[in-house]
Amino acid sequence: MKGYEPRSSSSCAACKFLKRRCIPNCIFAPYFRSDECKKFAKVHKVFGASNVSKILVEVPEExxxxxxxxxxxxxxxxxxxxxxGCIGAIALLQRKMVELQHDLAIAKDRLARYATAAATATPLLMP
Incomplete structure (x- = not known):
């Protein structure tokens, strides 16, 4: 199974955080290693351990x-x-992309004008 590490006697991050004994078939153990307590704490704070457990049970193992x-x-x-949440970050990136596309269009327009001007300019004759 991807993400699975052989278990030692230490508890997974979820069981450490929840202060409970980690059982051999713990749903959290393959995904929250014992050194990832901060990761689990954030997930638990937002979603709750019970909800995360329910989600993991419903999702195919792979x-x-x-x-x-x-x-x-x-x-x-x-x-x-x-x-x-993450929608704020997505909206910020989308706004930035629109700005950059606008800047690129302006730069392409300027380049086209310079290229046209250079092509139509009469070359100076050297004496």
């Missing part, structure tokens, strides 16, 4: 790692921007 990464990204964004 998609769980991507699901956890997505939840972690969304939790980080929501903690940074409680109102808009």
């Amino acid at each position: 998609q769980r790692e991507d699901t956890v990464n997505s939840l972690a990204y969304e939790a980080e964004a929501r903690l940074r921007d409680p109102v808009y």
Whole structure:
């Protein structure tokens, strides 16, 4: 399974954070290594451990790692921007892209004008 690491006697980050014993078939263990307590804390704060567990159970096993990464990204964004979350970052990037496309169109127009002017200019004759 992708994302799975052989378990030692230490608990996963989720079980450490929740202060419970990590069982051998812990749903969180493959995706929240023991050194990723901050990652789990953010996901737990935004979504709750119970909801994350329910989500992981419903998602096919081969998609769980991507699901956890997505939840972690969304939790980080929501903690940074409680109102808009990751949508705020997307909107900011879209506005920036529109500005850059506008700047590029202006630059292309100027370049075309300079190229046209250079092509139609009469060359100076040297004596």
